[in-house]
Amino acid sequence: MKEPLTEELLQELLESSDPLRFAEKNNIGKRSLPEYLQQLLDEKGLVRSEVVRKASINETFGYQIFMGQRNASRDKILQLAFAMGLTLKEANRLLQAAGANELYCKNRRDAIIIFCLDKGYSLQKTDEELYRFGEETIC
Template sequence: MKEPLTDELLQELLDAPDPKTFADKHRIKERNLPEYLQQLLDEKGLTRAEVVRKAGLNDTFGYQIFMGQRGASRNKVLQLAFAMGLSLKEADRLLQASGANELYCKNRRDAIIIFCLDRGYGLQRTDEELYRFGEETIC
């Protein structure tokens, strides 16, 4: 499912008679972590077991995140993002769905993570880059 461009949605919102009309039309609601994780699994043809393993998470803990039974720290969400091979936009949406701050390019650590996501680096290589620059690793 292709999402409309933000600029197009913004203009439509500004032209709408009220915010509720706009939100109802586009079925806009707060995205939650388990729903978005499932959407990503479906879109990318991945399995939970595969993602939990690639993310280096404990099986039980990983499944609890996917089921919405446990919250996840920002680093755990980033582990999932790298394990799923997400784009920067998808990773930011995942962070947002978890209630964490999106990646911010003016933050040195986040800038390294953004660079690595953009280049398609895996979790291990990203941690190596963070370590090389003296930043806290994800795992």
């Protein structure tokens, strides 16, 4: 299911007579990390085990993240984002679902990561770019 644009949701909210009904109808604030990860797998036709492998995350730990049994650091979430080939918007939604800060272009390290996501760089290439600029790598 394609997610509506923020502007579309805002317009619907402003036209709504009941904010609670709007929130329930649009599933606002109810997306968990495991739910969003599964949604992305389904939308992109990806396999969890392959994503975990590409993300260079321990198989057991990766499974626990997908099942909601373990919390993941911001960098682990970014590893999954790169392994899934996410857009910047999808990566930020994933970070948000995990309770982590979204990528922020005024932060030097985040700016490099944003650039790499936008260019479709692999996780390894992104780590190389971060290293080249003297920033902490993701992995």
